[in-house]
Amino acid sequence: MDREQMAIRTSYFSIAGNTGLAIIKAVAGILGNSYALIADAIESTTDIFSSLLVLLGLRYAQRPADENHPYGHGKIEPLITFGVVAFLVFSATVIAHESIDHILTPHQVPEPWTLLVLGGIILWKEVSYRIVMRRSRLTDSTVLAADAWHHRSDAITSVMAFIGITIALLGGPGYESADDWAALGASGIILYNAYLIFRPALGEIMDEHVYDDLIEAVRTSALTVDGILGTEKCFVRKSGMRYYIDLHALVNGDLTVTQGHDLAHRLKDRLLEDFPSVEEVLIHIEPA
Template sequence: MIRPLGVLAPPDPEVARLKRRVTLASLAVALTLVALKLAASVMTGSVSILSSLVDSVSDSGASLVTLIAVRQAMRPADAHHRFGHGKAEPLAALGQALFVTGSALLLCVEAVRRLITPEPVGEGPVGIAVMIFAIVATLLLVRYQDRVIARTQSLAVGADRLHYVGDLLINLGVILSILLSQYGGVTEADPVIAALIALHLIRGAWKIARGALDALMDRELPEAERAEIRKIVLAVPGVRGMHDLRTRSSSVHTFIQLHLELDAAAPLADAHGVADRVETLLHARYPDAEVITHLDPKGVAEFVPTFR
């Protein structure tokens, strides 16, 4: 049964459930760590713990935005959004990147201030205990996110995961900072490590922003996937060639458009049957896709755009 032209498949309920659960888990972990790190920051006065607190606050905001975006993106297409709502995910990811960048820049300012005016770090055991708890909680969350991403390919969940992978390094850095500052007498370690953490956050934000912009600007699918589409199409009996393949993804749905080259003398019903078989095979490979085919007689000259 061929899906009607212009009708997107409804979002997979299981995928929607997985996305909702993982984003709720992310938000719960982030809020828990915010509370613990706030207490540890007040008790120790460590700017490294403050940097980790800033990161957890940004994680909380990002996870909340991701939760809202995932719910919006999984809504089915409607009369006003015929291509669905999938771009809510990359839009949220771009917002996350901007938020993290701003937080990291503020953190850099605080680190420079602490370098100019050093302040002692106290209550080292408390800070270390909080960071160890944060590492364990974050590891469990990242493993859960990995399983969900493997099943859903969610851009928003992937962006959220990037935050928490960075957190693992950040929390290890904070532990090192406390050890060097309180027990090694290296007072500069705390603000220096905080600045390195901020630079790491900015680097991660750039990666998130680049992926989000690719989706928002309708970047083509990776060449390996485009090659697979060509292989599927050209293997269909009756297809003599293809050209002008156009692809894009909204994170939730994939959109595939192409021109099929068929025998010029083929009856319309036969040509339509070939196109139906092509669309059926592509839908089998990309269940979330909208596939649009245009039929051309083989050998008829047609302008085909070329790009560098």
């Protein structure tokens, strides 16, 4: 399975999981008198839409380069990530607002069985986080990493709900709003996770220099090509799941233009062979 197809299948996995959990949380929250679970359901509902956004972005990014987009359509990924972050901020805001309303309004203590529901949810969301994050690393997909953090933030809100409901049940009268305070705390954690997702996506859009390991590997690989005496500038930028490299290579200054041209092509072929995630390499020949 290629990287693009792996990413798309992973987004389907997220959509299915979030849909099922949103229903379970909403039903359990309403029947079990737990706003923390209802808040969890709200976040899972926004997760569905953000995962759909991820799927659309991944499919669009697969489009080949054209006259208007010579570097392909991969930059849609960090743009979609910004949309995922917006969903996170929205869900955190809704949860915070509703939590404060419930804190100010007397209500019943959550049912004890809601803890069993939360325990299963926490386990599933953490497993989902690990699956999606591992695949984001395999595919170098920024937007899949954002989707993975959505799963992790959902697990965190569920942990906070578990703690809040436990306190409410053990504390008895006067502690009915403990799960609401837990939901309020979870909203802050979600906002922090939104920043963690936003920052690398911004760096990708701005072509930030964050690929030192790849640059070092490219320089090492270049020296294995006969005739390449060294390397100077090496710039790497990312578009979707693919990398674009600009490399200045040092060669014998007595080579003819044709010889230098042929050597540049051999170097490019070697780099494309050694680094499957690299889409294009631009070689500039420098006399040593």
